[in-house]
Amino acid sequence: MVSQMSDSVGTLSERELTVLSLIGAGSSAKHIAAQLGISASTVESHKRRIYAKLGVTHQSQAVSQAIALGLFDAPAKDRDETEMVVVHARPGAPVGQVTQALLSHGRPFILTPELDPGQWRFRGRFVTVLVDPTPHDWLATACFRAPVVVIPSVRSDDDLVREAMRYGARALVWLEDVPDLLCTTLAMVAHGYVIMAGTHLPAASSLELSGRERDILDSIAIGHTLQQTARSLGISVKTVENTQGRLFRKLGARNRPEALTNAYRQGLVPG
Incomplete structure (x- = not known):
């Protein structure tokens, strides 16, 4: 399985690797298109090819696979x-x-x-x-x-x-x-922190996840949707959304792919 994934990575073009990196940074298709000077439909085409090559179906799974393949920065403890x-x-x-x-x-x-x-x-x-x-x-x-x-x-x-x-x-x-x-x-x-506009070092507690927040993070890493997460944890979609919002704030993330990337860089999920 590992060798098969490595072969798939070898077929990713430089542009596809860039798009994958931007997805992991939390960028939307619109923002990726603006950064790369291409159309949003072209971005979506790149994403479909990335998903096919990595054997996944959506963004969170693509980021999780990229982490497993070592395509993103090493966790903070290795920095x-x-x-x-x-x-x-x-x-x-x-x-x-x-x-x-x-x-x-x-x-x-x-x-x-x-x-x-x-x-x-x-x-x-x-x-x-x-x-x-x-x-x-x-x-x-x-x-x-x-x-x-x-x-x-x-x-x-x-x-x-x-x-x-x-x-x-x-x-x-x-x-x-x-x-x-x-x-x-x-x-x-x-060491994996996100600091904007001269703010101070976050308190240690800001990086401590509750049990439910870790459940949500683990579900994101698996590639579950909101509905799948709710079903697997036996809670409502609204509870998933609320808990996920707190998780995003702690990780300085705007969406699931970026939350997974930031959590990996802070050593909260394995590579």
Whole structure:
């Protein structure tokens, strides 16, 4: 069975792997289409081919299979806080505070004006830091399948935070907070946390799941629908939805695929 799944992964195209990664990041077909510059119907076609190759029928099962095949980032317990930091900023961008913060904490980093997936893909673990990212930057980082930290140079409204979350960023730190928060944020991201707009390290209790929440997570990992989860647990669909909502908030997720991905990265589900 394992060898058969490995053979299936070998037939996934680069575009299909990118779509699968974006599904795991919680992106909808509409958002995937916008990031990749293709139509929503083309995204759906890619998804159908991914499902066929992985032997699954929907998104949660595809993410669960991808985790089993090692296509997503390793769980937090296997992460190294000293991983490389790739800082992407275009000429003229305010990067002085960023590089100074990294230097003062002894963090290895590379400053690059261009993001080239082919150049970085097989060079070990790294975190990508985007200073004032553009839509093109989001597309490039989707190919990396590496954690992304966003640094806006100007503090704005919640729309920017929502955009960063929509594109799968793991953290957002305002430029003015970089000296105090950047390296701490990088360490937390390396351990699987999602931190937006300079919030503090979540309390340990926020990562402790109740028995029912774990039941829901296990059901998601199996690939059950809401109705199947309700039947298997002997509870109502409404109770599943309410419990699932609390689970999503704890995991910083917007939907089932992203909840499963984040739970895996925090070591809450086995690979």
